[in-house]
Amino acid sequence: MGYDLKMRIWRGDQSGGDLEDHTVEVSEGEVVLDALHRVQATQAGDLAIRWNCKAGKCGSCSAEINGKPRLLCMTRLSDFDTSETITVTPMRTFPVIRDLVTDVSFNYEKAKELPSFAPPPRDADNKRRMQQIDVERGQEFRKCIECFLCQNTCHVVRDHEENKPAFAGPRFFLRYAELDMHPLDTHDRRELAQGAAGLGMCNITKCCTEVCPEGIRITDNAIIPMKERVVDRKYDPLLTIGNLIGLRNKDTEGRREV
């Protein structure tokens, strides 16, 4: 059941650009990325799009569809009325390179600032032991496909270029929280998260959580617990909850601040 889809696609580069109208034939079960690929193959061979897996696994194809930050490959055309015009624009928070492709180097720079995992030596039999329940919290955060949609959405940087140097953004708060909750990690990154990474600038609006295609509960499960751990290192109510749900009680003892 094919039909003609009307699309408006932003085309341009650093110096400016505009929405371009295209009408393209689409069929049942297709996603926005399919429609764009057809435009590329038949109408605009040089239309710049970033994509890899076409299965929501690599986080390359982030853009804004009718103003909403989404993955192009996981947005089905059946979510829209057949008469509706679909408008596709690049992520707004990052500088445009060309068409739908943006310069996301901000995120790769922030990744470099994060002190990495620091485990103790292995057990005597050369293996490591962790309980499933203790790794599950970190595993939720490690589902992150680095689509940077949360980074794009967070109002702290979305319209405030000036905040970028001091703010790592939700994707990296997730990483701080992951390491902080890692059953074996020996570093204490709480001061760093609060200070250099700008955790304090987040006012828990949860917009990041809403756009995460992996459904990671960034604000509730990572940011808020991290904030609590930072605020009160002596009495941390979360540790009590943590104990109840089986998280390792990580206090300052035995950890080196970085």
Added chain:
Amino acid sequence: MTGNVMSGDGTGGMERHTYDVVVIGAGGAGLRAAIAAHDAGARTALVCKSLLGKAHTVMAEGGIAAAMGNRWPEDNWEVHFRDTMRGGKMLNNWRMAQLHAQEAPERVMELEDWGALFDRTDDGLISQRDFGGHKYARLAHVGDRTGLEMIRTLQQRAVELGIDVFMECTITDLFKDGDKISGAFGYWRESGRFITFEAPSVILATGGIGKSFKVTSNSWEYTGDGHALAMRAGASLINMEFVQFHPTGMVWPPSVKGLLVTESVRGDGGILKNSEGERFMFRYIPEFFKSETADTIEEADRWYEDKKNNRRPPELLPRDEVARAINSEIKAGRGTPHGGIYLDIASRRTPEFIRKRLPSMYHQFKELADVDITAEPMEIGPTCHYVMGGVEVDADTQESAITGLYAVGECSGGMHGSNRLGGNSLGDLLVFGKRAGEAATAYGSSLGADRPKIDEADVKAAAESALAPFEVEGGENPYTIQSDLQQSMNDLVGIIRTASELEESLSEIEAFKTRAKAMKVEGHRQYNPGWHLAIDLRNMLIVSECIAKAALAREESRGGHTRDDFPGPDAVWGTKNLVVNLNAAGTGVDLHEKPLPVMPDELKTYFEEK
């Protein structure tokens, strides 16, 4: 990405760098190689076509095969070695299979040292799951997103070490000084500007070739660049006739046709049924695997709990067997409405179990096909997935026939013989990535100040060749040629092959080559996918020719290569590899036979019938 600025239609500008080791590709293999090179003291560059962390490795689902013995203490490298060789129908490079089985466990533990969070056993050790062709539950995994865990861990490690990364940068040529590698040439996708790397060691880690087929689980990156670069530099490829069609790809909706459905679904209890509701795999157990495969439903079902006293379900035969069986059922008219067969886990496991063990499959079917896999069966069919063939390398160092040129991961050949077992690719990337990084560094240091040099005339020629598609007047659009090639490879060089169709495909490839000479691209050099494809297409064509030519020559059926006109394996063919090279004119492919490396007697004893 890169901070490079250049006017889109400008032609000037050349960036130059000098390194000890340049790694092309940042999937698991490239990342592991770069880490090893860095650790060995080399100044190392890591170059990739996509952003860091987006390579194919990120899509791997099931797990990493490594005989750690966490679930089955009986498991060890010898059993893994035997499974690998049998899975590859004995055509594997025995030494690679041995090294892989021996070293994979430590490579997995290393990932854990670097922060990977694998699923655990009750004792708190790394959990291991069942997969086709592996005697014991052996795949270290994280739900069904193991590749993501692996690439993120390696990426974070590489960033921590401060390795220089050149992302969205495509290598189009290699340079040589006499018979030694001297560097590589490429362009920044973002700006179209050219870049030259001067280095005595280049490691190819560019992945596979699947984009030459229409129905595939592979992405746009899989255009066989490393395979083609190696050939143009004078190295040879082996085993190119062996392409793995994964038995379970999605078949509907059309836009996701080919997308992978992980083997873990079967490892975790899923079964295959035809439209008549029959669990048909019991009819397709080959002689070779009879003694280790259950022949009744009851025994197969008991196996999940009691592996000692029961044999494996036939759904867990190696991939080539299962893919052929599915193909036959569909051909016999017992397929599903959308031309697949049913993969059913809904009737066999609880919804909680399925969501916990297979979260991305649950998500993928829900979002893309409106199918709830905890309540209804999936419709699946074979999809082009992996190429066993690749650059012929030395087993211990991964060096090709060209001094200073190494190949590792999916773009190298030999390790998997005629068919790869699931989970053996991720292990392969780690084991041989490390070895290649170390060997490349050692060779580079041995040169001292006497390093091979780049000839400026070669640089000029490389630039001209890359820009050629802009010069054409009125030629054809590369997208059309690509899609015709994909259709042709799918139809004529697919899962079941015959001499006449392979001959037809070779003449079609010749025609594509002619069309590609007059290929034209629109627009300018800045982030222009049409131009990028025009360049990649040359690689796809040469690799497709290798596959078709080798497939025509091998007159038997073995592993990933099935000939309708030669249905069985042939003992004589079982003793040799097919090797392909670029011909002297550089326009086509030459092919010759080569005896397999001889396995030492002490390893042969693993295969004697007990």
